[in-house]
Amino acid sequence: MSVFRIELRRTIAPWVPVVVLVVGLGFLLFSRGPWGHGSAAWDATWLTAVRWSRYLLVLLWPIIVGAAAIQGMRDARAGVGELFQSTPRPAGQRARTLAFAVGLAAVVGYLVLVAAGVGQVVADGGMVTSAWVMQLLLGVLSVVAGVALGLGLGRLLPYPITAPALTVLALVGGLVLQMSGETARVPNRAVLLGIGQLQPRGPFDVPVPSAQFGQLCWLLGLSAAGFLLLLAGSPRIKALALVPVAAGLAAALPLFPPTLENNYTVDKAAAALVCDGPVCVTRLHEDWLSTVAGPGKEALRLLEKLPQRPGRVEESTVSFGTTKVGPRDPSRLLMQQDDYAMYDKRGHRLTLTLLSGAGTLPCHAASYGGEQNDREDAARWVMAQWLAGSYTPPTSSAQPPLRTRTDPAWAALKAVPEAEQTARVASARQLELTCTGDPLKVLTEGAR
Structure with missing residues (x-):
């Protein structure tokens, strides 16, 4: 020594x-x-x-x-x-x-x-x-x-x-x-x-x-x-x-x-689900369940307006920010705690966030803008407002380019009979599930 x-x-x-x-x-x-x-x-x-x-x-x-x-x-x-x-x-x-x-x-x-x-x-x-x-x-x-x-x-x-x-x-x-x-x-x-x-x-x-x-x-x-x-x-x-x-x-x-x-697999211990009825989060974020359980159940209730609707809310284990997109399971409303849209959201605001895209994750993943992404964001906003039952325009500080798209889309959607509104929102949701097409066009003009 x-x-x-x-x-x-x-x-x-x-x-x-x-x-x-x-x-x-x-x-x-x-x-x-x-x-x-x-x-x-x-x-x-x-x-x-x-x-x-x-x-x-x-x-x-x-x-x-x-x-x-x-x-x-x-x-x-x-x-x-x-x-x-x-x-x-x-x-x-x-x-x-x-x-x-x-x-x-x-x-x-x-x-x-x-x-x-x-x-x-x-x-x-x-x-x-x-x-x-x-x-x-x-x-x-x-x-x-x-x-x-x-x-x-x-x-x-x-x-x-x-x-x-x-x-x-x-x-x-x-x-x-x-x-x-x-x-x-x-x-x-x-x-x-x-x-x-x-x-x-x-x-x-x-x-x-x-x-x-x-x-x-x-x-x-x-x-x-x-x-x-x-x-x-x-x-x-x-x-x-x-x-x-x-x-x-x-x-x-x-x-x-x-x-x-x-290169990677999922840590099964951290990703195990902890549930309150139809709302589930991962064991890693178990303390988040009390925050999301009520808004999650309310989102599922509002989604009952649609013919194909999710039956449960689950936290996704896919890394937020991934650029990999593809078909999603229509029976689950997936959410990500690290999604910027989820930060500091509780109660009704969290319910609206879960209803974005009629209960789907965005197809453009973590993006910094662009015409296609702005159109998708506008469509997702309108779908959430329609499910909630009233329209609140996006604030200029949070979504600068969206209101010029959401206002006309909302007006066009509300101008048709209720059955057609439901069909348009359901079709737009299907596009978000498959990451194909233009959901904003479907909301304003209908599926063709």
Whole structure:
């Protein structure tokens, strides 16, 4: 232990967790991003606390690799290699002590970062499932791999440019893979080799087991390669460091899903339904049930005007903001707690929100506007007002472009007999369920 304490004092190991925490907590606490709001926030659940910490490894890992590289080249840069070779203490033992000191410091820094989020979850009574365990293991192993590679490459290439070059390469490579994964510009299997995971989209998404085991194999291969470079005493053994990298790659790639859509599955424990009659929310949002139960039942009652109407209200586990749309189940009125339209809604206002689109989710998902989307939003507003029994125009502050469309649509709809009104709203609802056609045109002109 005395040797270990000496290594801690004479290396930059004590500063590694400090930098990890300053950078990590700085982003999570003082910058605006998806980690700061909604049910997928950093401090919402154990799983999101671990996943957002892994996400930030795209920034933290280059720091860890660069710091480890500085330590790896220490003996060569100091010119004490021959001196240490003349001592009875084996070089491998010295290298192991150094690796343990730097590795332990980096892992402690990462775990404290995770604990900062988990502590807030515990304080707020957030839900705990077992889905976070594998994610934490992969995060810790990523840190270990960064330390091992940095030390090994620093010892192999003891030049002033090595540490900054490794830091820049790790940062650029990680950012390219992470950002490309969101746009599918890079094959999904290559994206999953990145250290920083893709941005968490929702609290119910968990990486599929095959992707997690593939990343485990890849990280074990990187770690083994780094330690071989650090401990090897001859060029031949150093060349063998390519073997675990190739082995990890060969094991990981077949396990990785071919497309981004197949990367995730639903956390069944968090997505289990808790119901009050026909209104159900997920166990993760069980405390929301008292808010939505009354408005949900009222929405179902008002939807009885339509020939094909939903029989229950359920919280959707599909991540809010997804761009994937398709046919929906007409028997369920789906809602999403993270939908901007649901924020701070209670009572009658929440009922109107649930009635939007005659009890359907929007087809354009999370969008920033456009003619087609504005027409859909206008149609959804008119359908909700018709079901509620009276028309209230959208406010200019909330829906700037809509009133010029909703006013004429409402007038055209109310100008026809009640049976035709019902038929038009039912047809428009069917278009929203299948994400086809123009529901605003159906409301104003009827189905043709």
